[in-house]
Amino acid sequence: MTFDYDLFVIGGGSGGVRAARIAASQHGARVGLAEESRLGGTCVIRGCVPKKLMIYACEAPHAAEEARAFGWDAQAGRFDWPTFRAKLHDELSRLEGIYQGGLETAGVDIHHQRARIRDPHSVELADGTVKTAAHILVAAGGRPTLPGIPGDDLAMISDDLFVMDRLPGKVLVVGGGFIACEFATILNGLGCDTTLTHRGDLVLRGFDHQGREMVTHQLEHAGITLRMEVQLQRLDRDGDGEGGEGGGVRATFGDGTTDRYDAVMLATGRHPYTAALGLEDAGVTLGKRGEIVVDKWSQTNVPSIFAVGDVTDRVNLTPVAIREGHAFADTIFGNHPRHVDHTLVASAVYTRPHELASVGLTEEEAAERGDIEVYAATFRPMRSLFAGSQLQALTKLIVCESTRKVLGCHIFAPEAGEMIQLAAVAIGMGATKEDFDLTVAVHPTLAEELVTMRLPVRRAGPSHKARDASAA
Known part of the structure; x- marks a missing residue:
């Protein structure tokens, strides 16, 4: 044919x-x-x-x-x-x-x-x-994906933010994933009175727990109002809005409270x-x-x-x-059969001033699979410390106790996305913790923390759980 x-x-x-x-x-x-x-x-x-x-x-x-x-x-x-x-x-x-x-x-x-x-x-x-x-x-x-609640047609989705006639004075962002965290950061940074609501206690489900805690804290530290562990129940039109699209919106939450916003953005998945x-x-x-x-x-x-x-x-x-x-x-x-390996894909969430970047297993995932060592450093970066910021940065390596291979890397810091790209190369090649240790640091940089962490902050996994239970 x-x-x-x-x-x-x-x-x-x-x-x-x-x-x-x-x-x-x-x-x-x-x-x-x-x-x-x-x-x-x-x-x-x-x-x-x-x-x-x-x-x-x-x-x-x-x-x-x-x-x-x-x-x-x-x-x-x-x-x-x-x-x-x-x-x-x-x-x-x-x-x-x-x-x-x-x-x-x-x-x-x-x-x-x-x-x-x-x-x-x-x-x-x-x-x-x-x-x-x-x-x-x-x-x-x-x-x-819309949440299927009454009035969700009154809300914006992420696509709409790029074509708004003007910025909303007061805005509600619904969700706790990549898009919600990034757009809450953007709207807040552009001067909008921003609230983020999420049904969980921390944002960014699926990321390393320690990183999730730090991002959640940073959002609040930046001036974003957080309404955690509460679900949006319905939206109703409420007069004209100061910016955004389609006038004011009244949001009703699962705890019985209501509030009025100039715009509501739904970021509840795709x-x-x-x-x-x-x-x-x-x-x-x-x-x-x-x-x-x-x-x-x-x-x-x-x-x-x-x-x-x-x-x-x-x-x-x-x-x-x-x-x-x-x-x-x-x-x-092309007569060149090949497929994509999806097991080690780096990613970054572009919040500000610190990003959260990750490749490989989280501490929680790795501990479920075997015995691990966790190397982590939390610190105030030199640049922001000098400027008076109290925000902490994080570098974290998850290491297999038996093979010494680095199973995961997690960074919460300015430009973390730039750093994780290079860490992903090493981890993809099967680098061990000792390979990281052999690498001479570039000083003074944030990235040097990845090669200067000598002692684990804790151990975890099935064997360590058994020992802890026995000791108890």
């Missing part, structure tokens, strides 16, 4: 664009790609890139305060949201142009419309056109964007959350249909989607 394309990609985000470009430019495949929104996907248009630029913007008041402590007559002044937003959108358009240009140079046919799968070898575009392909790759990403893609009709198996079930080669139970990125709900990070897309293209079209 003759097909229109060797590969048709549904989704123009990071994973889909990488797969399409590599398949076409490096392996000579005939490729078509459909994107219903803007090329670049969540990361470039509605996520990582604009979020990080907003993080940079919100640092100015802290930078001015720190500068004064170092002897400068510095003031942050007034933040001009319309000016920043216009420049932000110009930058996103520039990046989108780079994505489109790369695809066009590679010879990829771009269809600026939604596509759905009709059968294992054909897709239907929104205008009714049908295209056939030997292989179909779904890379449609994820979408924010789900794979697989609805109405025709996957069930084509016989593709979906998981409980709507994720596309794939094997290590990103192949579904239908041999001609593959999926990468957040639609698979494996590790939902942009660099992972890019790796998966590239590996798919090399495997199917």
Whole structure:
């Protein structure tokens, strides 16, 4: 059978664009790609890139305060949201142009419309056109999940923050994950009266417990009002709001209290964007959350249909989607079979002034699997200490007691994301604690703490639990 394309990609985000470009430019495949929104996907248009630029913007008041402590007559002044937003959108358009240009140079046919799968070898575009392909790759990403409470349509999601006409005077952020913590940091830093509410006692479930405690403390220290261990029950319209979108909103909480906000942002998780893609009709198996079930080669139970990125709900990070897309293209079209190892993926949460970055196992995870030693240092960094800050930083290594391999690294400090990237290389290569010890420190730096911790602060694991129980 003759097909229109060797590969048709549904989704123009990071994973889909990488797969399409590599398949076409490096392996000579005939490729078509459909994107219903803007090329670049969540990361470039509605996520990582604009979020990080907003993080940079919100640092100015802290930078001015720190500068004064170092002897400068510095003031942050007034933040001009319309000016920043216009420049932000110009930058996103520039990046989108780079994505489109790369695809066009590679010879990829771009269809600026939604596509759905009709059968294992054909897709239907929104205008009714049908295209056939030997292989179909779904890379449609994820979408924010609403909590399903009365009035949640009155709230914003993270996408909306980048297009607000003006900043809200008083804002409620709902959630305790990456997005909630980062956007609470941003809104607070830009001058909004910010409250974060979360049903747990600490933010960032799944991260190392010690790091979670420090991030939770930092959010409050920065001036964010925390409402922990309480759930949002409903939202009702309440007059006009000072900024944000759609007027004032009254929030009712599970403890019976209410409060009024100019805007409410829901950051209660994301789900794979697989609805109405025709996957069930084509016989593709979906998981409980709507994720596309794939094997290590990103192949579904239908041999001609593959999926990468957040639609698979494996590790939902942009660099992972890019790796998966590239590996798919090399495997199917480049005669170079390879797959992505998801076991050691570094990540960072861009709160301010300290970030939380992590790679490998948390202390809690490692202790469940075997006996470990924990090396940790908490301290006030020289720069912020001089400026009068009381915030503590953390460097932490989790070490297997028998093999001496470093199983995990956790850093809570300024620019922790930059440090964890290099630590991930060493840990990925199987570095032992002694390898870290042999590395000469660069002084004075924050990162030197990773190679100067000589004695464990504690030991944990099954054997140590037994000893503790026996002693008790």
